[in-house]
Amino acid sequence: MPLVAAALLISSCDTGKEAADGTSPEVAASADPAAEEAAIRVKIAQWLDLIKAKDAAAIAQMYAEDGAFMPPNAPIGKGRAAIEQNWAAMMGAPGFDLTFAPEQIIVASSGDMALDRGTYRLVVAPEGTEQIDTGKYVVVWRKVDGDWKAAADIINSDLPAGGG
Numbered sequence: 001m002p003l004v005a006a007a008l009l010i011s012s013c014d015t016g017k018e019a020a021d022g023t024s025p026e027v028a029a030s031a032d033p034a035a036e037e038a039a040i041r042v043k044i045a046q047w048l049d050l051i052k053a054k055d056a057a058a059i060a061q062m063y064a065e066d067g068a069f070m071p072p073n074a075p076i077g078k079g080r081a082a083i084e085q086n087w088a089a090m091m092g093a094p095g096f097d098l099t100f101a102p103e104q105i106i107v108a109s110s111g112d113m114a115l116d117r118g119t120y121r122l123v124v125a126p127e128g129t130e131q132i133d134t135g136k137y138v139v140v141w142r143k144v145d146g147d148w149k150a151a152a153d154i155i156n157s158d159l160p161a162g163g164g
Helices: 002-012 025-029 033-052 056-060 080-091
Strands: 063-070 097-107 113-124 131-144 147-157
Touching: 033 056, 033 097, 033 113, 033 131, 033 147, 056 080, 063 080, 063 131, 113 147
Parallel strands: 063 147
Antiparallel strands: 097 113, 113 131, 131 147
16 A cells, blocks of 8 residues: 555656646756846836837737736726737827836745736826826736736726726
8 A cells, every 4th residue: 555655646746747838847846036026126117118109019028928918997907919909009098107106026935926916006197187086006917938928908097987
C-alpha cells in the first residue's frame, strides 16, 4: 500500500506541465511581486502616454484579446475591436483629458494576475463648457505570454446619477 500512495503522490506532482503563459509552475511560484508591480506601473505609464496621444488602436492592444472595457454610461466593450471603438468614442469628446493613478496594486502569488485599484479625473468640454468627472477604477491584469494585459477594466464615477 505505501507503494501505491507514493505513486499517487508522484503523479499528482507533475512538474513538467507549463502554465498557460508558457512558464513552468516553479517559475510562477517564485514570482517577485515587487518586480511584477513595477512592470504593471510601466504599463500604466505607457497607457497614459497613449491616452495623451489619443491612440485608441494602441490602447486596445493593452488589453488581452478577450479583455473587457466597462466605461460609465456606455456599453461594455468585449474584445480589442470593441475596446478600440469605446476608447475612440470617449477620446473623441471635445476637450477630452483623462488621467488616472493606481492607489493599490496587488499581484497574485502565482505572478500571473494582478488587481489595480485607483482613481481617475476626466475632463470633457461639450459645447465649449468644461465638465469634470472624478471617480475610481479597477483593472484586473493578466500575464499573457510574459506580458501584462488588462483583462477587465471598469470605471465608476463619483458624481451622483444624472451627472450633477
